[in-house]
Amino acid sequence: MQLDERKMKILQAIVRNYLETGEPVGSRTISKYTDLNLSSATIRNEMADLEELGYILQPHTSAGRIPSDKGYRLYVDTMMREKENEVSRMQEMLLEKEEKMETLLKKVAKVLAANTNYATMISAPVVRGNKLKFIQLSRVDARQLVAVVVIEGNIIKNTILNVEEEIDDETLLKLNILLNTNLNGLAIDQINLAMITMLKQQAGIHSQIISDVIDAVADAIRSDEDLEIYTSGANNIFKYPELSDQQKASDIINTFEEKELLAALAADNLESEQSQEIQVYIGDESKVASMKDCSVVTATYELGEGMRGTIGIVGPKRMDYEKVVDTLKNLKEQLDTLYKIT
Amino acid sequence: MQLDERKMKILQAIVRNYLETGEPVGSRTISKYTDLNLSSATIRNEMADLEELGYILQPHTSAGRIPSDKGYRLYVDTMMREKENEVSRMQEMLLEKEEKMETLLKKVAKVLAANTNYATMISAPVVRGNKLKFIQLSRVDARQLVAVVVIEGNIIKNTILNVEEEIDDETLLKLNILLNTNLNGLAIDQINLAMITMLKQQAGIHSQIISDVIDAVADAIRSDEDLEIYTSGANNIFKYPELSDQQKASDIINTFEEKELLAALAADNLESEQSQEIQVYIGDESKVASMKDCSVVTATYELGEGMRGTIGIVGPKRMDYEKVVDTLKNLKEQLDTLYKIT
DNA sequence: ATTTAGCACTCGATTAGGGTGAGTGCTAAC
DNA sequence: GTTAGCACTCACCCTAATCGAGTGCTAAAT
Numbered sequence: 001m002q003l004d005e006r007k008m009k010i011l012q013a014i015v016r017n018y019l020e021t022g023e024p025v026g027s028r029t030i031s032k033y034t035d036l037n038l039s040s041a042t043i044r045n046e047m048a049d050l051e052e053l054g055y056i057l058q059p060h061t062s063a064g065r066i067p068s069d070k071g072y073r074l075y076v077d078t079m080m081r082e083k084e085n086e087v088s089r090m091q092e093m094l095l096e097k098e099e100k101m102e103t104l105l106k107k108v109a110k111v112l113a114a115n116t117n118y119a120t121m122i123s124a125p126v127v128r129g130n131k132l133k134f135i136q137l138s139r140v141d142a143r144q145l146v147a148v149v150v151i152e153g154n155i156i157k158n159t160i161l162n163v164e165e166e167i168d169d170e171t172l173l174k175l176n177i178l179l180n181t182n183l184n185g186l187a188i189d190q191i192n193l194a195m196i197t198m199l200k201q202q203a204g205i206h207s208q209i210i211s212d213v214i215d216a217v218a219d220a221i222r223s224d225e226d227l228e229i230y231t232s233g234a235n236n237i238f239k240y241p242e243l244s245d246q247q248k249a250s251d252i253i254n255t256f257e258e259k260e261l262l263a264a265l266a267a268d269n270l271e272s273e274q275s276q277e278i279q280v281y282i283g284d285e286s287k288v289a290s291m292k293d294c295s296v297v298t299a300t301y302e303l304g305e306g307m308r309g310t311i312g313i314v315g316p317k318r319m320d321y322e323k324v325v326d327t328l329k330n331l332k333e334q335l336d337t338l339y340k341i342t
Numbered sequence: 343m344q345l346d347e348r349k350m351k352i353l354q355a356i357v358r359n360y361l362e363t364g365e366p367v368g369s370r371t372i373s374k375y376t377d378l379n380l381s382s383a384t385i386r387n388e389m390a391d392l393e394e395l396g397y398i399l400q401p402h403t404s405a406g407r408i409p410s411d412k413g414y415r416l417y418v419d420t421m422m423r424e425k426e427n428e429v430s431r432m433q434e435m436l437l438e439k440e441e442k443m444e445t446l447l448k449k450v451a452k453v454l455a456a457n458t459n460y461a462t463m464i465s466a467p468v469v470r471g472n473k474l475k476f477i478q479l480s481r482v483d484a485r486q487l488v489a490v491v492v493i494e495g496n497i498i499k500n501t502i503l504n505v506e507e508e509i510d511d512e513t514l515l516k517l518n519i520l521l522n523t524n525l526n527g528l529a530i531d532q533i534n535l536a537m538i539t540m541l542k543q544q545a546g547i548h549s550q551i552i553s554d555v556i557d558a559v560a561d562a563i564r565s566d567e568d569l570e571i572y573t574s575g576a577n578n579i580f581k582y583p584e585l586s587d588q589q590k591a592s593d594i595i596n597t598f599e600e601k602e603l604l605a606a607l608a609a610d611n612l613e614s615e616q617s618q619e620i621q622v623y624i625g626d627e628s629k630v631a632s633m634k635d636c637s638v639v640t641a642t643y644e645l646g647e648g649m650r651g652t653i654g655i656v657g658p659k660r661m662d663y664e665k666v667v668d669t670l671k672n673l674k675e676q677l678d679t680l681y682k683i684t
Numbered sequence: 685a686t687t688t689a690g691c692a693c694t695c696g697a698t699t700a701g702g703g704t705g706a707g708t709g710c711t712a713a714c
Numbered sequence: 715g716t717t718a719g720c721a722c723t724c725a726c727c728c729t730a731a732t733c734g735a736g737t738g739c740t741a742a743a744t
Contacts, residue, residue, distance in 0.1 A: 041687075045738095062693085148488065233599075234599055368706065368707050370706085383717055404708060404723045406706080
């Protein structure tokens with residue numbers, strides 16, 4: 001059986017109503033809610049059909065219906081109205097090109113959570129494909145070096161390394177030249193074991209120390225391969241009774257605190273083909289077990305020079321998809337342009 | 343009325359029992375629990391006295407007694423047995439001098455939370471009094487400089503700065519010399535406005551750019567004045583019914599997520615005179631409103647060279663103080679020695 | 685062939701009442 | 715000062731009763 005227009009309208013009404021109230025919605029309500037002018041009995045018949053088709057379900061026999069995941073999915077895919085051109089409430093955020101990206105992202109997560117009343121996460125842009133711009137080894141102390149690496153997008157990495165014996169100025173200079181000529185302009189993910197071995201060989205006679213230095217520099221460059229995640233508003237879930245249950249709340253909070261699972265989610269998202277679009281994961285669709293009762297809406301942003309990250313909003317399945325998608329679109333655009341101007 | 347020895351013993355028994363069970367404890371239980379060989383009636387009389395003195399209270403008329411904050415305080419101050427020399431369960435932690443302090447602290451917070459079943463926080467050591475070891479400005483691009491500052495304790499700070507016009511090698515060298523001769527060896531908190539103005543004057547003719555550079559470097563040095571806080575196991579609070587209440591849980595989780603309040607707590611703690619000791623804050627004593635139903639146990643650790651930070655354990659008032667204090671003492675010692683050896 | 689009115693039915697939620705038991709405070713005896 | 719005894723309190727649990735929103739089905743109306 002295919003969904004005719006009336007069934008669509010009814011399903012849409014059920015979803016809308018449930019999003020607002022959070023309570024199962026009955027046939028009488030729909031009968032009055034829509035402009036279909038049908039009696040509750042007719043609606044009941046249609047609802048029975050919709051249930052059989054798996055779009056809605058009854059929490060218990062004598063209750064109204066609530067949308068199933070399949071129902072939400074259909075709603076999100078085909079029935080959601082776009083709030084085109086409506087001025088976004090996020091406008092007040094006033095993103096500035098702040099000095100530290102970390103600060104900026106934390107702020108975004110926070111404002112987003114405060115504006116939406118959902119939990120938010122945002123992954124720092126991943127730098128894998130970016131190129132090295134600058135490497136420098138300097139002596140701090142007699143036996144201490146500091147290595148500074150600057151990557152496209154002005155990401156700075158550094159590491160302190162202690163050496164057994166002193167390294168003289170000449171060696172230091174040689175090392176600097178060696179590192180720069182060989183690594184400059186390379187992408188991060190090109191710095192693999194083979195590359196490092198090659199470097200070590202070129203360094204030649206310079207024994208163990210050199211080898212250590214190169215290793216340390218390589219390590220510093222490749223550090224943070226796992227996504228850095230910033231979160232905010234995890235406690236917003238307590239605003240939704242269906243998530244405030246002891247066990248569920250604990251699980252969700254834990255997911256937000258540990259962050260590994262969120263990182264996986266973000267990584268998945270970045271690799272997905274449609275990641276240019278806003279994505280909606282309903283219930284189990286997100287593959288994170290603790291979110292089986294949540295919906296996750298994600299967007300991919302780009303901070304120029306190919307550095308992409310993921311923004312995610314986590315809330316109950318009955319989240320206000322229209323508002324969330326709209327807000328995310330807006331935010332994504334702001335972030336995308338933020339670093340493009342300069 | 344002063345507490346005689348018998349009242350002390352009874353109070354102690356009440357606290358011990360309550361810590362274990364989490365249930366109000368009645369006179370009959372105490373009568374059997376202790377070696378005082380007193381009937382429940384006698385205990386009842388004594389308990390009435392203890393209640394009048396404010397050490398215990400009744401949740402409701404026909405229930406047993408639970409310790410009041412004052413009762414807990416007396417217990418912690420005078421009655422707690424030290425688990426001297428018992429092998430600490432934290433031994434498995436195997437702290438290593440990991441490359442990154444951030445990683446180390448996150449790990450400590452995590453392991454501590456997993457071991458104690460309470461929520462944990464740890465503040466990164468504050469560097470205010472530490473001295474600058476090394477400053478270097480380098481050119482990355484034609485119009486881009488990177489400033490790297492190394493501080494005692496091997497803390498590295500850096501910043502990228504964009505300049506309007508190119509700075510030639512000679513100017514760069516001069517700037518480097520200027521910065522190093524003037525700032526090296528100074529403590530962070532000595533780099534104030536007067537200092538910076540003085541520097542700018544010394545730079546003399548070199549116009550706006552130089553001034554900008556100096557400002558940026560000064561900013562980088564003084565960044566992170568607010569304490570960095572790492573937390574773990576916030577969801578452990580769900581293991582204690584008295585904290586799992588919707589409102590309380592939300593408040594506590596929020597405190598752990600926002601971190602500002604925790605930072606304030608850590609800062610308070612660092613400035614307190616007795617901060618060398620393990621500190622116990624019961625209920626309102628901690629001044630963080632959301633923790634009025636919790637106890638907070640803190641320790642100050644020192645990572646050599648005067649860098650001190652705070653570790654905190656947050657749990658219900660009926661937390662296992664003995665175990666927690668013991669564990670913290672142990673951990674504190676491990677951290678204190680960790681960086682001393684080298 | 686749809687739609688609708690009517691009605692019996694279901695079942696979660698709420699309320700009320702009764703019993704239980706842990707624990708108390710008080711009194712009188714030891 | 716201590717203890718046995720006893721009446722009393724009150725949270726907690728269980729059960730039954732009631733309520734009401736909402737359903738599914740049937741039969742009549744369109």
